[in-house]
Amino acid sequence: MSRVGQMAGSARRAATSRAAIPLWIGGGLLGALVVAVIALGGLNPATSSAAQLVAGEEATTPLYTASVLDAHLTDEIEDEHVAAEDGDVLVVVTMRLENLADYPVGVGRSADRAESRLLNVAEPLLELSGITQTASARAWRTDDSIGGVILQPRVPVEMRLVWPVPADAVTSGTVTVDVYDADETRGQVILSSDNITWRRAGLAAQFEIDVEGAR
Structure with missing residues (x-):
């Protein structure tokens, strides 16, 4: 090979090496970034940001607050004419709720065109975690008010x-009550443009409660 050819080959190899340098640098930086993300937990599964609460504590959402006070199991509540079907049991949870909106809302029903969706809908704001109810939930005040x-x-x-x-759904001696945030939507009903609905958003809090009478 002539001296000129050797010089040309050397020049091509040098150019190729220089072009490869940015690729090696980029690969090294990317590898360092991945290591840093893993170290900070960036590739770990997302964890729930819901507050983990116990009896007597309070969960606050933009539209309401909720506290779970106690829970127990029973087969029948005579005063309210409520009885469990065969193979079922009643989970009775005492709660304190406060409406933070500037209009009234009902629990399990609508009030003045405002629907809270707290219970008995496809995505209620209050529910027992990991347990499927077998019939509609009921709610009443503890001060014996009627209605x-x-x-x-x-x-x-x-x-x-x-x-x-189901009677075999509560076997650990505890239940967890899920409390969800709510988004306020208006004007979703054709015949009532000022209708207000609370729609479930993210999980705000979970109350783990000891259950009296657990089987």
């Missing part, structure tokens, strides 16, 4: 919520 529970603005109300569930 449905209506939450007036800024007035805390203590009530009992009852979920019928």
Whole structure:
């Protein structure tokens, strides 16, 4: 090979080496970035940001607050004419709710065109975690008031919520009550443009509660 050819070959190899340098640098930087992300937990599964609470503590969402006070199992509540079906049991949870909106809402029913969707819908704001209810939940005030529970603005109300569930669904001696954030939507009903609905958003809190009478 002539001296000129050797010089040309050397020049090509040098150019190729220089072109490869940025690729090696880029690969090294990318590898360092991946290591850093893993070290910071960036590739770990997402964890729930829901508050983990116990009896007596309070969960606060933009539209309401909720506290779980106690829970127990029973087969029948005579005063309210509620009884579990064969193979079921009633989970009775005492809660305190406060409506933070500037209009009344009902628990398990609508009030003045406002629907809270707290219970008995496809995605309720309050539910037992990991347990499927077998019939509609019920709610009533603990002060023996007659009629449905209506939450007036800024007035805390203590009530009992009852979920019928399979008898073998509560075996650990505890239940967890899920409390969800709510988004306020308006004007979703054709015949009532000022209708207000609370729709479930993210999980805000979980109350792990000891259950009296667990089997």
